[in-house]
Amino acid sequence: MGIIDAAFDSIGGVLSDQWKDIVTAAPFDEHTIVAPGIRKDSQNGRGANYGAEDILSNGSIIFVPENTAAFVFSQSGIEQVITQPGGFEYRNGEATVFDEQDRREKGIGKILLGQAADRIGFSGMSSEEKRVAFVNLREIRGLKFGTRGPLAYNDLFYGTDLEVYSYGSFAVQVMNPEAFVQNFVPANVTSYSLDDPQARTQLLSEFLQSFISAVNSLSAEYRISQLPSQANSIASRISTEEGNAGTWPERFGLRLTSVAIENIEFSEESRELIRQFSEKKMGVRAYEDASQQAANIAAQQMIAEGVRNNGLGDGGGMLFGMNLASVLNPQNATFAGASTAPTEPQTENAKTSSLDNQIETLKKLKELLDAGILSQDEFDAKKREILGL
Template sequence: MGLFQAVTGAIGGTLTDQWLDFFGVPDGLPSTAALFPAVRKGENAGRGSNDGASDNVISNGSKIIVPEGYGLVLLQDGAFTGFAAEPGGYVWNSEEPASQSIFAGDGVYESVIRQSWERFKFGGRPGSQQTAVFVSLKELPNNRFGTQSEIYWDDAFLNTQVGAITRGTYTLRITDPLTFIRNFVPAAVIEGKAIFDFTDIDNPAGEQLFNEVVGSLAPAFSMYTNDPAKGNRISRLQQDSVGFAQSLSAAVEDNYKWRTDRGLEIVKTAIISIEYDENTRELLKNVQRADALSGSRGNSNLQASVAAGIESAGENAGPGGLIGMGMAAGGMGLGGLQQPTQQAPAAPAPAAAPAAPAAEPAAEDPVAVLRRAKEMLDAGLITQEDYDAAKAKALGL
């Protein structure tokens, strides 16, 4: 009993021209449809029709076309009687005991489908009336998630709790069609009377999945940002659609057993927006500043500032001009101590006395100047060229 595999591979016009009566995928099917009934193609290239047949009846000798990306499930009174995941043409014959009832192919579905078939297959001999439904084996797009208020999780990199409002979309895949139908699909769809679409706002199953994904976002964010392999950076979430999808899929599996009990998994995500709370935004700003001042670029900026301070001090001071010179960013001397720059008020000179000649500034000990410059060179605050220039000036060369 079951399906005969008549033709495998891609289906073209030649196959449909040869067969008078056959079933296939409905026209105008939305890309988000997960499960839908097989429809009778009443007219076959003008060669004849069978419009008078009963609905939801698959009689002996019926031909069914399974296109790429879909699986075919046959049911009798809610029990599985046949499954095909390979594209091609199939003939149904309920009277032939030697025909195969499952065609899983050599792809990703082979092992899981065969395992499911052994658990779910119909034990007795089916009647001639069958229900045929198609199940999508593709990624199902446009499944949405979003939060109205902040969700919080512990972040290892920031070493504190962070919070955010987020929204985005994910793609879904049916990994085990038989488990999916058995445990999650309403009876009206199984009976071939409706289309099952996760994105349909009137589909309570889709709404349930939405709520479960939202409930899994905080553990998924925590799982991703606390993974050393991801660099412990929440800023990478929006650029890693597959990596975050793996964390989200693992979170919903831990919480709600999607793969185990429903035959579903999340494949990819697209985070449209993340709005962090005020404390998290301030933490991220501090991290950004620290990143800008770290590494070789930060050292280059600091050295450039020191060099500019040395050059300015050398231009504006006399002999020994390195004494008390300020660094560009902090007003620090070569010895690392801040030099006060207070100026005492000048005393009024006697009216009749001639002006005294200005005293020559005391020259700093060249050895002390060079010692300070050497300390700065060893600390990486100035370059070798800066040190050589300071040495030449101190020694009057």
């Protein structure tokens, strides 16, 4: 009884599988990397192709979308890879009475009876098994990452190791679909998405290892606040690394295309170190400004004291000293704007500026002379000194 049932199953299966198939890709979402081929079985109420899902007849059409690669799988693995977009006629399936070439070579009777006889030995099943899957060759973006623990970064500005957390996303692209299917996608899988945590775990772990290494290699050149602007450099360093994500092209036929750093956060300890550093730096700057101002005042007072002690009298000496100090450089007691080091010949503008300073100083001395604070001899002596006579 079992053999008779197998015979009827074989005949029914052969007849239902004679139809040619039209195979298209299932819809891709943003992170789908492998989508199954789906068979079109009806159109506007017409069509009744309800044969086996894993049987492809000769003359069937496989439609390959742009930026995808179609894979035909048999029991032994990859049978054929189609990378050109468009409609592809499949010729390595089961013979069908609806294919002109098969009818001419085998005849209708041999096709039907031969297939039915073969199936009886397998309890009505076909020994052929063909499936179609499509690999996404587009860039797959928005794969989120985040450092699970603090990342030590030796910031050149602060001169110390800071602990930071980094968040962002990266993008990948299949560059060798055959290597990707053979080495990354699990066996006998025709649907695969990087939204699946199990699918993404290996990529994410290796990416983070490479990311940490790439970031630390930049610490000698960039402050930590500059890292987001160095995303392209980080991606390049990851891609050229000898381990982890740098090996993806050879191992998986997959390459890292971009890295986007969305945020960098300091740990609480590092944030406190930066706060203390900023407070101390502001305190030191305020102290330096106050010290410089006090030093200038002290220098001016010393200049005035020196003029007073050189015979100009208490009141007049102090008045003359303070006026003279206002036009002197408190660092070296030279006239402001004048240079104490030998210089190259002055330009016309420089000469005019020097002459203006001399005239201004002589005017101040003349005011002291008219006020009776300086004697004519003292005025003449200072005049000769200023004019270099």
